[in-house]
Amino acid sequence: MPNVETGAPPYGLAVFNQLDAARAREELLACCASRAFAERVAAGRPYSDTDALAAEAGRVLAELPWDDVLEALDAHPRIGERPRGPGREAAWSRREQAGTAHADREVLEALAAGNAAYEERFGHVYLVCAAGLSAEELLRRLHARLDNDEETERRIVREELAAITRLRLAGLVAPPGGAR
Incomplete structure (x- = not known):
């Protein structure tokens, strides 16, 4: 059983393969x-x-039809909104968005407003690989991306989804105990 706080998987690549x-x-x-x-x-x-x-x-993500990308986006919480509940995906999201955990109220309110503007403009959640980024940096990136055209933003969304997926895959198939 995975540790729901860390998202640690119960097995390594060899077991995943089987x-x-x-x-x-x-x-x-x-x-x-x-x-x-x-x-x-x-x-x-x-x-x-x-x-x-x-x-x-990475190859699969690059080839997914946009509707399949949107399906993946539907599972992601908004930046600044902490996912609730048990489970590996929620634990990973909490860890990835750790930079927003102690952000001041003004920054969180600006993220909420930016999320709304982004969703109005592009029709889906603002996706960014948030691991290691502060709330202020996430907000800067969000504001910069609001100026993108649809094609550019779709390319960036795929890149961000691929980055998040790489991190999560590494966690999924890490050997038990973290040994490599």
């Missing part, structure tokens, strides 16, 4: 909530190493 297809898809959905992504990456097993898994995930 999961039945349904369980592998379920685990992959915690990394990227596109059913097409989970299906294709699970079908590519066994992976020789984590680099091969990451490379295949």
Whole structure:
């Protein structure tokens, strides 16, 4: 059973490679909530190493139709809004957005307003790989991206989704106890 606070998985790559297809898809959905992504990456097993898994995930993400990207985006909380509840995906989101945990109220209110403006402009949640970024930096990036055209923003969203997915995949297949 994974540790719901850290999102630590119960196994490494070798065990992931041996999961039945349904369980592998379920685990992959915690990394990227596109059913097409989970299906294709699970079908590519066994992976020789984590680099091969990451490379295949990147290829799949780059080829997903936009509707499948939107499906993945639907699972992401807004920046500045802490996901609630147990589970690996919520734990990962909390950890990834740690830079907003102690942000002052003005910055959080500006993020909320920026999220609303972004969603009005682009029709989906503002997605950014928030790991290691402060709330102020996330807000700067959000404001900069509001000026993007649709094509540019879709490219950036795919890049950000790929970055988040790489982090989560690394966590998913990390050997128990963190040894590599």
